[in-house]
Amino acid sequence: MTDTTAVARRERPLAPLLRHSRHVLAENPVTGFAFALFLLILLAALFGPQMAPYDPLASNTAQTLKPPNAQHWFGTDQLGRDVFSRVIVATRLDFFIAIASVVLVFLMGGLAGVAAGFFGGWTDRIVGRIADTIMAFPLFVLAMGIVAALGNTVQNIVLATAIVNFPLYARIARAEANVRREAGFVEAARLSGNANWRILVGQILPNVFPILVVQMSLTMGYAILNVAGLSFIGLGVRPPTPEWGIMVAEGAAFMVSGQWWNALFPGAALMIAVFCFNLLGDGLRDIVDPRKRT
Amino acid sequence: MMTLIIQRVAMAIPSLIGVVVVTFLLTRLLPGDPAAYFAGPAATPQAIQEVRVKLGLDKPLIQQFGRYVVGLAHGNFGTSLTTGQPVITELRTRLPASAELTLLGLFVSIAIAVPLGIVAATRPNSLLDHTCRIVSTAGVSLPVFFTGLILIYVFYYLLGWAPAPLGRLDVFYLAPPQVTGFYLIDSLIAGDPQTFTATLKQLVLPALTLGVFSLAPIARMTRASMLTVLSSDFIRTARASGLSNWTVVITYAFRNAMLPVITTLGMVFSFLLGANVLVEKVFAWPGIGSYAVEALLASDFAPVQGFVLTMAVMYVTLNLMIDILYGLIDPRVRLEA
Amino acid sequence: MTASSVLCVEGLSVEFRTRSGRVRALDNVTFNVRKGETIALVGESGSGKSVSAYAIMGILDPAGRVTNGQAMFGEIDLLAASPKRLAAVRGRQISMIFQNPRTALNPIRPVGRQIADVLVRHGRVPAREAPQQAVEMLRAVGISDPARRASGYPFEMSGGMCQRVMIAIALAAKPSLLIADEPTTGLDVTTQAVIMDLIADFATQRGMATIFITHDLALASQRATRIVVMHAGHVVENAPTLDLCTQPRHPYTAELVAATPDSAANLDDLAAIPGSLPDLRRTDLPPCRYSERCPRKTELCSQSLPLTSVGPEHIVACWNPLPVHAPLKLAIGAS
Numbered sequence: 001m002t003d004t005t006a007v008a009r010r011e012r013p014l015a016p017l018l019r020h021s022r023h024v025l026a027e028n029p030v031t032g033f034a035f036a037l038f039l040l041i042l043l044a045a046l047f048g049p050q051m052a053p054y055d056p057l058a059s060n061t062a063q064t065l066k067p068p069n070a071q072h073w074f075g076t077d078q079l080g081r082d083v084f085s086r087v088i089v090a091t092r093l094d095f096f097i098a099i100a101s102v103v104l105v106f107l108m109g110g111l112a113g114v115a116a117g118f119f120g121g122w123t124d125r126i127v128g129r130i131a132d133t134i135m136a137f138p139l140f141v142l143a144m145g146i147v148a149a150l151g152n153t154v155q156n157i158v159l160a161t162a163i164v165n166f167p168l169y170a171r172i173a174r175a176e177a178n179v180r181r182e183a184g185f186v187e188a189a190r191l192s193g194n195a196n197w198r199i200l201v202g203q204i205l206p207n208v209f210p211i212l213v214v215q216m217s218l219t220m221g222y223a224i225l226n227v228a229g230l231s232f233i234g235l236g237v238r239p240p241t242p243e244w245g246i247m248v249a250e251g252a253a254f255m256v257s258g259q260w261w262n263a264l265f266p267g268a269a270l271m272i273a274v275f276c277f278n279l280l281g282d283g284l285r286d287i288v289d290p291r292k293r294t
Numbered sequence: 295m296m297t298l299i300i301q302r303v304a305m306a307i308p309s310l311i312g313v314v315v316v317t318f319l320l321t322r323l324l325p326g327d328p329a330a331y332f333a334g335p336a337a338t339p340q341a342i343q344e345v346r347v348k349l350g351l352d353k354p355l356i357q358q359f360g361r362y363v364v365g366l367a368h369g370n371f372g373t374s375l376t377t378g379q380p381v382i383t384e385l386r387t388r389l390p391a392s393a394e395l396t397l398l399g400l401f402v403s404i405a406i407a408v409p410l411g412i413v414a415a416t417r418p419n420s421l422l423d424h425t426c427r428i429v430s431t432a433g434v435s436l437p438v439f440f441t442g443l444i445l446i447y448v449f450y451y452l453l454g455w456a457p458a459p460l461g462r463l464d465v466f467y468l469a470p471p472q473v474t475g476f477y478l479i480d481s482l483i484a485g486d487p488q489t490f491t492a493t494l495k496q497l498v499l500p501a502l503t504l505g506v507f508s509l510a511p512i513a514r515m516t517r518a519s520m521l522t523v524l525s526s527d528f529i530r531t532a533r534a535s536g537l538s539n540w541t542v543v544i545t546y547a548f549r550n551a552m553l554p555v556i557t558t559l560g561m562v563f564s565f566l567l568g569a570n571v572l573v574e575k576v577f578a579w580p581g582i583g584s585y586a587v588e589a590l591l592a593s594d595f596a597p598v599q600g601f602v603l604t605m606a607v608m609y610v611t612l613n614l615m616i617d618i619l620y621g622l623i624d625p626r627v628r629l630e631a
Numbered sequence: 632m633t634a635s636s637v638l639c640v641e642g643l644s645v646e647f648r649t650r651s652g653r654v655r656a657l658d659n660v661t662f663n664v665r666k667g668e669t670i671a672l673v674g675e676s677g678s679g680k681s682v683s684a685y686a687i688m689g690i691l692d693p694a695g696r697v698t699n700g701q702a703m704f705g706e707i708d709l710l711a712a713s714p715k716r717l718a719a720v721r722g723r724q725i726s727m728i729f730q731n732p733r734t735a736l737n738p739i740r741p742v743g744r745q746i747a748d749v750l751v752r753h754g755r756v757p758a759r760e761a762p763q764q765a766v767e768m769l770r771a772v773g774i775s776d777p778a779r780r781a782s783g784y785p786f787e788m789s790g791g792m793c794q795r796v797m798i799a800i801a802l803a804a805k806p807s808l809l810i811a812d813e814p815t816t817g818l819d820v821t822t823q824a825v826i827m828d829l830i831a832d833f834a835t836q837r838g839m840a841t842i843f844i845t846h847d848l849a850l851a852s853q854r855a856t857r858i859v860v861m862h863a864g865h866v867v868e869n870a871p872t873l874d875l876c877t878q879p880r881h882p883y884t885a886e887l888v889a890a891t892p893d894s895a896a897n898l899d900d901l902a903a904i905p906g907s908l909p910d911l912r913r914t915d916l917p918p919c920r921y922s923e924r925c926p927r928k929t930e931l932c933s934q935s936l937p938l939t940s941v942g943p944e945h946i947v948a949c950w951n952p953l954p955v956h957a958p959l960k961l962a963i964g965a966s
Binding site for chain 1: 317321323324443450459563564575
Binding site: 526530531533534541546626 | 787797801
């Protein structure tokens with residue numbers, strides 16, 4: 001009796017969510033399209049290096065700056081490297097940075113916001129001050145400053161992106177925690193002797209997650225643009241690592257003189273990825289809270 | 295009214311303090327020895343020690359902060375390693391270039407986004423509404439430097455309509471005599487229409503790039519806000535009173551709908567000031583953004599610190615002005631102050 | 632349509648397209664208003680009384696459509712007229728005031744200017760003189776210190792004052808018909824009386840006809856000379872006030888009268904009307920939308936609704952109206 005009913009109880013909250021998701025996807029094919037695109041990007045990120053026809057780092061002086069052709073679908077860059085391979089392989093890095101940033105900001109901002117909303121008082125005030133100070137800066141400028149100060153490594157880029165998005169997550173998490181502070185299940189947890197921290201992490205944070213997940217999808221898009229922008233001005237990943245932003249930077253000079261493929265394909269990849277995450281965010285918003293459709 | 299302004303200024307002060315503290319800390323967080331960074335890559339250990347004493351980097355942190363603040367108050371933002379010039383002089387000379395570009399970009403953005411949002415709201419689910427939605431989402435997804443490059447490729451390389459992206463003015467022209475630092479205004483003041491046109495030509499593509507970038511949030515917010523306002527009670531009263539369509543949509547609805555849009559402008563400025571740096575690189579614009587980028591590549595840190603500080607102060611000031619503007623339009627805020 | 636009618640509504644039917652189907656909000660609504668007459672449209676929430684007014688004024692929600700009927704205002708059919716012709720009528724010859732006066736006014740525009748906008752729009756006044764005229768209107772609706780109040784905003788005023796401003800806006804162009812949609816809901820009782828008196832004064836002074844829309848039968852009986860009772864988008868009874876309140880012939884009206892609280896009756900005697908409004912999205916709605924909750928239902932009631940005349944000026948839409956009976960208690964104070 002215990003096993004089947006326990007499983008049944010666990011299934012029940014998930015089943016209506018799946019049904020609702022299927023309904024939303026059917027109604028809104030655009031979201032379905034975004035999901036499909038997301039899977040494609042994920043595939044490229046996971047299996048890119050194996051799928052790439054050429055070694056992304058292999059230069060070939062005989063084949064520099066060739067326009068797209070049968071051997072090189074996206075053409076070659078100024079060092080003779082295959083642009084297509086570089087774009088595919090770069091997916092992994094940009095995707096990884098985006099995921100890492102988003103997970104980090106969810107943990108940092110989510111926990112801080114939830115704590116601020118739950119405890120109130122000084123916790124609330126300190127988190128608020130930190131958030132306000134961060135928001136006093138134009139966000140990209142602050143990211144520039146942080147990466148400049150700490151050095152341009154992937155970890156620092158992830159950290160800078162997380163810091164810059166911290167206030168938004170803290171604010172959302174705080175609002176939700178405030179609402180749930182007096183909720184029944186929190187009272188129940190408290191009564192059964194759970195320490196405050198356990199309540200926060202075990203009860204409130206998981207409930208705040210669905211609302212934050214919409215934001216996380218949008219932040220993935222922002223994170224990719226951020227790292228691309230930083231790389232574009234030389235503060236990002238170092239060459240010859242393939243990364244979409246650096247590739248556009250390297251290709252910029254050639255674009256002005258007509259060799260468009262260098263910069264166009266990585267730029268298009270950027271746009272497709274960000275577009276996908278934005279659409280996904282909108283679709284997730286419909287699944288999580290249909291009232292908020294713009 | 296005065297109370298409102300004083301209140302808002304007072305609220306901005308903690309932000310300014312925070313900004314100063316953070317910019318101070320940024321250069322103290324440098325990996326390794328900050329003195330080595332400020333002395334430059336070519337410095338001898340002796341030179342590094344001299345710099346350390348000169349900049350007071352051997353003193354306790356609190357004292358360093360004190361010196362920093364006092365220095366700021368005297369306009370001392372440090373000296374650039376690469377040019378040897380005081381940072382503040384360079385910033386002051388280059389600021390108008392960035393400001394002119396950013397303001398024109400914002401103007402382009404608003405001029406397109408607001409009418410687009412209004413029309414999309416008055417004709418929901420029409421072709422125009424869907425176009426507005428698509429343009430918004432696409433605008434938000436395009437990296438701003440990529441937009442700039444594409445515009446250059448199409449309008450300069452392919453069509454030859456735009457001039458080469460080589461800065462504020464073509465080499466054949468001299469900058470107009472300095473009054474505001476804004477070439478557009480200064481050339482008009484000097485009565486020099488050719489320089490004016492030449493400046494405008496150079497400005498079109500970068501301003502358009504910035505405009506396309508910030509189009510999205512403004513259009514989206516205008517549309518959403520107009521939709522909400524158009525279904526509100528007082529619009530129903532206005533229609534029932536037989537007021538003309540223009541009066542209802544513009545004088546009544548739009549003025550109310552503008553309020554959230556103005557609040558959005560704060561966020562838009564944050565994007566714009568950041569995007570400015572990227573656009574200046576693409577178009578070789580001699581503004582403070584490119585100044586900072588060049589300094590970064592040369593590991594020259596004083597300009598970077600000065601740049602971050604200046605941008606932040608500008609941003610706080612802009613937000614302050616937006617707050618006050620909001621108060622001017624919405625009497626409820628003004629009279630409750 | 633008689634010569635002395637100012638508004639003649641015939642067969643008005645309105646439909647709304649919603650996500651969950653088509654709502655047949657109004658079906659064959661007919662009534663008319665004579666010059667200078669004050670009538671009341673009475674019914675529960677959802678009976679379609681406000682929708683009728685919105686349809687007449689041409690301010691239906693975009694999802695709504697007039698599927699049938701006409702609303703003759705003089706020579707013009709309001710439901711079929713072009714926007715240009717309507718522009719001369721709306722706000723000028725027919726005006727409307729709404730409930731929740733504070734949200735019905737533009738929150739960021741001084742009230743004097745809102746009045747002036749109407750004055751200028753309907754050409755009664757050159758733009759220079761409009762502000763002064765606006766102040767005069769404020770004075771006429773009983774606002775003290777009108778010159779100072781004219782530059783004030785709705786959020787600085789009480790609900791009663793806001794309603795006076797709305798009346799000023801509505802009456803600025805001297806219309807011949809005023810539609811008042813629950814004008815006193817949300818106001819305290821003293822203010823209610825004052826506002827109703829104000830409207831009545833203007834009506835007598837200017838020979839203006841008034842349509843009161845209300846769910847409060849007692850209020851209607853105090854102020855209107857004729858009452859039109861609506862239920863689920865139908866007109867069910869239309870009679871002079873005294874007749875309707877003492878000799879209601881439609882079962883629903885009788886229930887309404889019984890459900891109206893009066894000072895003499897015991898709270899325990901307060902009747903509730905059994906059943907609830909039918910779902911107007913149904914495609915199988917019976918011709919009489921009250922029949923499913925009606926205690927007097929017969930087989931005749933599945934035929935389309937009649938309009939029986941049961942007395943001078945007294946019309947009932949019922950196959951089985953109540954017989955003539957002893958007059959009901961006049962506790963609801965018909966005047």
